[in-house]
Amino acid sequence: MVGWQIVTLVAGALSLGVAAYFYTWVMRQPNDSKEMAEFSLAIQEGAAAYLKRLYQALGLLSVGVAIILLLAVNWQTAIAFLVGAAFSAGAGYAGMYVATRANSRVAWAARQGLQEAFPIGFFAGGVMGMSVVGVALIGMTLIYMIFRGTPIEGGPPSVVLGFSFGASAMALLAKAGGGIYTKTADIGADLVGKVEFGLAEDDPRNPAVVADNVGDNVGDVAGMGSDIFDSYVASVVAVMILGYELYQGSAIGELYVMFPLILSALGVFASVLGMLFVRTGGRNDPGRALNTGTVATTLILALMVAIVTFLLPFDQPWGLILPTVFGLGAGVLMGFTSDKYTDIDQAAVQTTAKASVSGPALVIIEGFSYGLVSIVPSMIGIAAAMVASFFLAQAFGVPGTYGVSLAAVGMLAITGMIVSADAYGPIVDNARGCAEVGHEDAETIAVCDRLDAAGNTAKAITKGFAIGAAALTVLALFSAYAETVDLTVLSLTNPRVVAGLFLGAMMPPYFSALLMLSVGSNAELMVAEIRRQFEEIPGVLAGTVKPNSTLCIDIATRGALKELVLPAALALLAPLLVGIILGVEALGGFLGGSIVSGIIFALFMSNAGGLWDNAKKFIEDGALGGKGSDAHKAAVVGDTVGDPFKDTAGPSLNTLITVMSLSATVFAPILVKIAFF
């Protein structure tokens, strides 16, 4: 076994090495525009200021939770929790550090052309992708190795669970806080700058423009990185726990515990190889380049999994290979098909755009409805992936629950590649802002626009992928929870389970609402501040006086952190309350309910938001009267409503359900002993 632990450590180190290589390469690229450098610096400072405060908040929270873990579970879990939170924060910080420095470099290179600019964006994104994977792999392996010999309830995987819980707590803060931050700034900047004063996107006279660009980084880079870090670790831990519980005492029992780490190590090798396929080549099509990389990684990994699993001393290799490869394929498929309702060329987007002729109300009704319809294929896909991986495993002699959790690991094994392609998006988006601020010519901005469009495609794919992967991961965690509390039966004919189901299902919509209300009230503060600057300092609008960006950054930062308290407390405490008051069966129902409704709302909100965004773009591209028409104004309303849907509430729900599942599983041993009712 120790041999395999070294392999996973090596894979982690390789991943970090690649990230370091990308980093130095990106930092060597020139940027000789003073205006751009200044703008980029403002973003770096804003982002760093926000992260500093976020990490302070995280520190407080972590210490609090660690003390509870120390008292209620054991010191090993408490330490693992702190390490998990710190590692996740570190990976996010590294990714954001380079992202905020790459933006102006991409913009500068765009003067020479797309082929020069693209690799800077992709390699900068790669820092995030490979850091996440490397840090996670090394963290999990080390914790496992250190506590391997310690006799502890639940075995060493239960300590790795603490690591996962820490990463997840960090992800919750990063994702929800970043989501509030980015949309406070975005909506504020748009409502006053674009709608009231007719300024362009990223106009440097708008005091909220820097905050808006900071928001892209803290929400879409750091937040998303933590989010996938969280799912990645949780999926591996779920398999480790199930492997430990199911194969305890078997001769190769430990191999079943190590297997998900081995798969993840293979994922690193496959991602590195797959990245070699990301080349724009003669075609100058960056979207295609990213997709080619994803597909190549998938195929390489599938082959590796099959070969390595056969070489390992398993009795039933097919029962392991098939669910893993199936999960991998299902994830990619879900990613590639998730844009049926959000793609600008599809009927849903265009019908919604056409409704804008009858005013904003019909835009909302149509987009809302198509958002709900959009959940259907994914829900069927998730249910099918779960059932298929369960029975595929079982048919070849592996317990079905272990198979389902392998499918989740299979999906997430290509995280390195997926996150790299995704983090590319906000970087080139920021680059466009830099080009605007640097007064680059139309050709350079056009190059930035094409880079940006590819980023949106990659983002759509990641979104479908992330929700699918999170769904299978929490289902795996759910099995891990049931194993931990020794509940082989959680029956819907038991009123406690049904009560839990109701309460759990209520959490995701409630959590979403809290986040969106925060965005609403913060955006109103932001609107007031921007208006004040335009009114009180006449030079700002004329462009002769620099606006006070710091005040806007401050509103977004303080608002985001203040408003995080209630939802974060809710996510961490609600499962414990249900467990303490109604018992572990109710808590099982609670997790089940939260998973189902969490996935529904995550899909619905992300897709509806994307759809409204593209309906607006469809009109801006010249349809139905184009920019400035009444139809366009109506479509802008839809887009603004969609902003917190797709960038605040929707993507935070993954994290919410993961955190709640982890919280329940970590505290399960003590919850089994107490229940008031």
Place this chain on the structure above:
Amino acid sequence: MVGWQIVTLVAGALSLGVAAYFYTWVMRQPNDSKEMAEFSLAIQEGAAAYLKRLYQALGLLSVGVAIILLLAVNWQTAIAFLVGAAFSAGAGYAGMYVATRANSRVAWAARQGLQEAFPIGFFAGGVMGMSVVGVALIGMTLIYMIFRGTPIEGGPPSVVLGFSFGASAMALLAKAGGGIYTKTADIGADLVGKVEFGLAEDDPRNPAVVADNVGDNVGDVAGMGSDIFDSYVASVVAVMILGYELYQGSAIGELYVMFPLILSALGVFASVLGMLFVRTGGRNDPGRALNTGTVATTLILALMVAIVTFLLPFDQPWGLILPTVFGLGAGVLMGFTSDKYTDIDQAAVQTTAKASVSGPALVIIEGFSYGLVSIVPSMIGIAAAMVASFFLAQAFGVPGTYGVSLAAVGMLAITGMIVSADAYGPIVDNARGCAEVGHEDAETIAVCDRLDAAGNTAKAITKGFAIGAAALTVLALFSAYAETVDLTVLSLTNPRVVAGLFLGAMMPPYFSALLMLSVGSNAELMVAEIRRQFEEIPGVLAGTVKPNSTLCIDIATRGALKELVLPAALALLAPLLVGIILGVEALGGFLGGSIVSGIIFALFMSNAGGLWDNAKKFIEDGALGGKGSDAHKAAVVGDTVGDPFKDTAGPSLNTLITVMSLSATVFAPILVKIAFF
């Protein structure tokens, strides 16, 4: 036992007798305005034309389903299905017949004052309330009596289940079709008449005004009547089935089967007595009068239940009394507290109204978020009611599932009173339209407005009550399903159950989306037709030529029925497909998922819609710039979005989950035998 069957028949007959008395009294009231009579006649004709086509569609559907039942279940169930559909249609027709004739009479009496007009509205509503209860009680009792001796799988209650299924199929068509109809007309009339041409609500020059008023009747009177008929019958049937399965062979076994019918009979007596308390008296406060009637009915019924249950030869009367009375109390409480997020004096409505200053997007975001928050108290309330009634029953020696189903019957026993108060609403709403058309003076219209405001209060209460009652009813049906297929365990650790949960949870949002998309596309047709009439026939806008209302009625009618096909097929067939392909365990999960997400979406959509409506009214009452301000325009967008939320999709979901539960239970015996996978 036969003695008790006679009591329930007598109660049913009494209920119909009271309805007949109310009918003749209302029809004796005068209306001497030619204009009003003409307008009322147009509504009567439009409503009758719609119902005729609806019943034709229902006839086709019923024959189809009856043939399937004949082949797959037995002829008794097939016949009961047809009788249930016909009886439900009959009750709805009677209610609507008098409602469309009472409107002008209320308006005429309003010239003399509120005290004269109020009883006409309330008695006319009472025709609906008492018809629903009377027809349901007589239907269930007769079917039970006729098939009492027949040896049949599942016993005589399984035949009554067929009756319930028929009523439910009718309710699905009536509620969803009526919902599409009413909002097609309403949104169309508003968008062109109010927004584009600045006409008042109910301006007779608007060609869609008659259709709009017809919509109130077919949606809010006939549709709502069928909806509660459906829940009422289903709650009784669930107890009958559980009583039969649990107490088969016991000496007083049949008493447990008859008990819900006895409770319902007591409910009739209590409602009739409670109606005596509905008096405006010196206070001239119609809202208070309606609430007094509801509270009086509740108290009288609680007392009756306790006395009668003690007199019956039960071993454990407390185990029956407590859950019943608890359910009754919980239902009323849920009704009275459901308006915390929709009441015009509450923070949620006013915060949303204030957001309108920053434009329509923030109105939507705030209202959407508060709508999601609003589900929290009701979800906790439903979970608490279920757990409490389960354990209250169990503590006194009655099986918990029987207790939960008694709570549902307890809630619904006061249906006669509740529906009467609710049907009053659209009648006085129509009366206001009549007064407008009849050019009555400001004082008369003010009286109508006050009557209307009371109707809105009653409606808010019914809504909370209806969803709470439907939730407990479907939970009871769920137990009945589990008993029927002999599944004591439906474990969330079983992948089939989880797959079913995902698929079931997807249904309510999908169904909602289909209905709302129908409203959107039909409303666009309506908008085009109204614009055409204003443009092509100049006299219409001048008021010299009568608009062609028939064409608008036709668009609403045809659109509603055409768009019903897919959602209705989905509701009836999806449970069967899941059962056939994935088996009865998956179907159990499917029902559980649909119940949870159905209740979430029903609460969310109904409350968000009500909230937006009142945020607009708050501004119209003079706040934030009042009518015509930019804030008002933004609030109107919210209100229009809320229309299909609260009047089409939201209230149809009760029926959807009931129909699916009944479909599953009716076909359960055959599904047990087949499953492909």
